[in-house]
Amino acid sequence: MATPQLTVDCVVFGLDEADQLKVLLIQRKLEPFAGAWALPGGFVHLDESLDVAARRELQEETGVETHFLEQLYTFGTVDRDPRGRVVTVAYYALVNLRDHTVQAATDARDARWFAVSHLPPLAFDHGAIAQYGLQRLRAKIRYEPIGFELLPPKFTLSQLQRLYEVILGAEIDKRNFRKRILKMDLLQPLDEKQTGVAHRAAQLYRFQPERYRQLQRSGFSFEV
Amino acid sequence: MATPQLTVDCVVFGLDEADQLKVLLIQRKLEPFAGAWALPGGFVHLDESLDVAARRELQEETGVETHFLEQLYTFGTVDRDPRGRVVTVAYYALVNLRDHTVQAATDARDARWFAVSHLPPLAFDHGAIAQYGLQRLRAKIRYEPIGFELLPPKFTLSQLQRLYEVILGAEIDKRNFRKRILKMDLLQPLDEKQTGVAHRAAQLYRFQPERYRQLQRSGFSFEV
DNA sequence: TCAAAAGTGTTGACGGTACACCCATGT
DNA sequence: ACATGGGTGTACCGTCAACACTTTTGA
Structure with a gap:
């Protein structure tokens, strides 16, 4: 057929x-x-x-x-x-x-x-x-925490915030954004900082996929 | 090929x-x-x-x-x-x-x-x-208000609640459920009541798809 | 020293959740 | 009269949104 x-x-x-x-x-x-x-x-x-x-x-x-x-x-x-x-x-x-x-x-x-x-x-x-x-x-x-796929493995919270702002087309409050994201306990702060920038160097983070899967199993749901 | x-x-x-x-x-x-x-x-x-x-x-x-x-x-x-x-x-x-x-x-x-x-x-x-x-x-x-597709055109709030309970596999508080659903202003109360039941007859409602589309356009999002 | 972004807490408003009793109807 | 589900209001708590100044760094 x-x-x-x-x-x-x-x-x-x-x-x-x-x-x-x-x-x-x-x-x-x-x-x-x-x-x-x-x-x-x-x-x-x-x-x-x-x-x-x-x-x-x-x-x-x-x-x-x-x-x-x-x-x-x-x-x-x-x-x-x-x-x-x-x-x-x-x-x-x-x-x-x-x-x-x-x-x-x-x-x-x-x-x-x-x-x-x-x-x-x-x-x-x-x-x-x-x-x-x-x-x-x-x-x-x-x-779902898929935004990280668009960023390099090590990134700053400001990069992540700009990503959300661009994709969602809306401004986000910096303090509230940081609180929300960090509270989820999905990001690991690294022993490194941003380099070569003409202002205070930002903390670098890594997304922890294993941690996300673990939290998911215990009923956690990602929300931004 | x-x-x-x-x-x-x-x-x-x-x-x-x-x-x-x-x-x-x-x-x-x-x-x-x-x-x-x-x-x-x-x-x-x-x-x-x-x-x-x-x-x-x-x-x-x-x-x-x-x-x-x-x-x-x-x-x-x-x-x-x-x-x-x-x-x-x-x-x-x-x-x-x-x-x-x-x-x-x-x-x-x-x-x-x-x-x-x-x-x-x-x-x-x-x-x-x-x-x-x-x-x-x-x-x-x-x-999304798709649960109504499983019910007859005229239904009671209890029917709707049981539908959610069965599909989500969780009990829902009756008063809170009614408040939430009615507040959305998606259901039209009809001039009819349930008949042939051995208890107080329930109010019948109709889902208003037009109303939903209208609310959607003004940024409303359905959440149960 | 200036520019540019990083970093950080508190308060008030609102929404969600928990909870118990009286009412109408058919048997 | 009894059994069965229908229908209703309040108080508390936690969450979210709004908001401004100091710090660090390189140019």
């Missing part, structure tokens, strides 16, 4: 040096939509699971590897691909952009980071998929 | 007369898993979107039509179907079971309601899918 073809697509988010939220796009070489920007993705092979396919396509098309990859939604309207019936399982990923900037910028495959607020027109229904991913990110960052 | 075949499956929830949470299953006629219980579902046609396919399969296999149908997750491990590579887009649905009891029970296709706490062994990975659906229902019922 004939059923639709199946692809995966990835909405990859990163924070740039200026704390701006970015999405990773590739420029299509082939028709349809040759020359247009699109989400990285492609057909699912018969011998790989969906998330393996998503990671493979992301690696092949952009060189990016990510720790955090989660299924977003499956898009399956009849006319979303002019080549015929293609259903796509969309994923979203969070990466520490500093690790990837150079690779993506110099990449022969022409992958680039775009500010979420200034995405170019996208191929297929990828514009809608990206918006959906952003919506999910905004919702999920409030009740 | 060969890609996986695509099916849809539905986890349909209903509340029975004794306020027990039930799931609708069908008994398979064909191999693989002939004779085993399974979620209603089947292959996606080339000319129908995913949610249309889900509704069609549900209707064909059980006679049930539902107002509330939402995508759950797409399951795509390589070995989940012995026939070959099959990816399934799972949906969950909520129905007012009283409307469907007779149909399903007398249905030639052998569809039956099972208590969520006593599901038989299911075909494929349908057991895991059903559990995932239950988890989603438990989470979502707290922050």
